[in-house]
Amino acid sequence: GEEVAQTPKHLVRGEGQKAKLYCAPIKGHSYVFWYQQVLKNEFKFLISFQNENVFDETGMPKERFSAKCLPNSPCSLEIQATKLEDSAVYFCASSQLSSWAGGNNEQFFGPGTRLTVL
Amino acid sequence: DAKTTQPPSMDCAEGRAANLPCNHSTISGNEYVYWYRQIHSQGPQYIIHGLKNNETNEMASLIITEDRKSSTLILPHATLRDTAVYYCIVSYGNNRLAFGKGNQVVVIP
Numbered sequence: 001g002e003e004v005a006q007t008p009k010h011l012v013r014g015e016g017q018k019a020k021l022y023c024a025p026i027k028g029h030s031y032v033f034w035y036q037q038v039l040k041n042e043f044k045f046l047i048s049f050q051n052e053n054v055f056d057e058t059g060m061p062k063e064r065f066s067a068k069c070l071p072n073s074p075c076s077l078e079i080q081a082t083k084l085e086d087s088a089v090y091f092c093a094s095s096q097l098s099s100w101a102g103g104n105n106e107q108f109f110g111p112g113t114r115l116t117v118l
Numbered sequence: 119d120a121k122t123t124q125p126p127s128m129d130c131a132e133g134r135a136a137n138l139p140c141n142h143s144t145i146s147g148n149e150y151v152y153w154y155r156q157i158h159s160q161g162p163q164y165i166i167h168g169l170k171n172n173e174t175n176e177m178a179s180l181i182i183t184e185d186r187k188s189s190t191l192i193l194p195h196a197t198l199r200d201t202a203v204y205y206c207i208v209s210y211g212n213n214r215l216a217f218g219k220g221n222q223v224v225v226i227p
Contacts, residue, residue: 004161031212040159041203043217056214091161095212105150105209109161 002026004110006092007074012116013082021113022074025094031055032075033093033107034067038085046090049075082117089114121145122206127222130200136193138221140206143187149210151182153191155202156220162205165191196225 005024013019025032034046045059049069060067064082069075079086093107123141130136142151153165166173166180168189173180179192193200203220 033214035215035217041217041219041222043162043215045214045216048212048214050212055212059214089159093161093215105152105212105215106164106167107162107215109163111161112159 004092004094004108005074006090006110006113008113009111010114010116012118014118015084016081019079019082019086019115019117021077021090021092021115023077023092023094023110024074025092026108029094029096029108031095031107032069033095034075034077035091035093036088037091037112038088043091046077079115082115084117087115087117121208121216122218124204124206124218124221126219127224129224129226130193130196132198132225132227133195136196136200136223136225138191138193138204138206138223139188140191141188142206142208145186145208146210149208151180151186151189152207152209152215153178153180154205154207154215154217156205157199157202162217165204198225198227201225 007022033048036044047057047060047067048055052069064080067077089112091112093109095107150167152167154162156162168180182189205217205220207215
């Protein structure tokens with residue numbers, strides 16, 4: 001597609017429940033990024049993929065968070081045993097594979113999934 | 119791990135040029151300067167990026183100082199729809215974007 005699609009738009013979970021978020025990158029884009037926005041302006045990088053391979057996972061809380069990008073499927077971000085502090089908007093972004101290292105890292109963002117943990 | 123400094127907020131008059139400053143004194147030689155904005159709670163939107171030279175596109179102009187330690191994003195004719203949080207980011211290749219707190223720009227009629 002021409003836009004990054006994220007589902008669901010809103011997700012409400014009780015503390016301790018599992019949450020699974022989905023992202024369909026723009027067709028032809030090889031990189032997928034996940035960001036968490038807890039407060040209005042504070043973005044935190046979580047993980048990125050190059051195709052189905054993890055590219056950078058240094059932002060990922062390893063204990064309860066996991067993510068996948070499998071061929072011919074939307075990418076997913078899963079939170080096991082959600083906590084109150086996981087309440088945030090989760091944004092997915094995609095970008096094209098650069099033919100050379102350097103510029104034009106334009107990331108296209110989806111509309112986000114708002115996760116509320118009660 | 120944001121490597122840029124921006125004013126937390128600024129007001130701009132509708133129809134006037136808006137000049138948004140950014141300091142990035144520790145920028146590396148291969149890092150680009152990117153500008154994104156977030157309108158309301160939508161996903162961030164790419165505006166423009168540059169390495170050394172000034173850049174212009176249909177949305178904005180980017181002026182980068184010769185020492186690359188600072189830059190200015192110029193919205194030539196600000197409209198009410200330009201009210202947003204603007205983020206100045208330095209990045210390389212397909213690395214993560216390190217968003218700072220951004221600059222809340224309000225365009226006033």
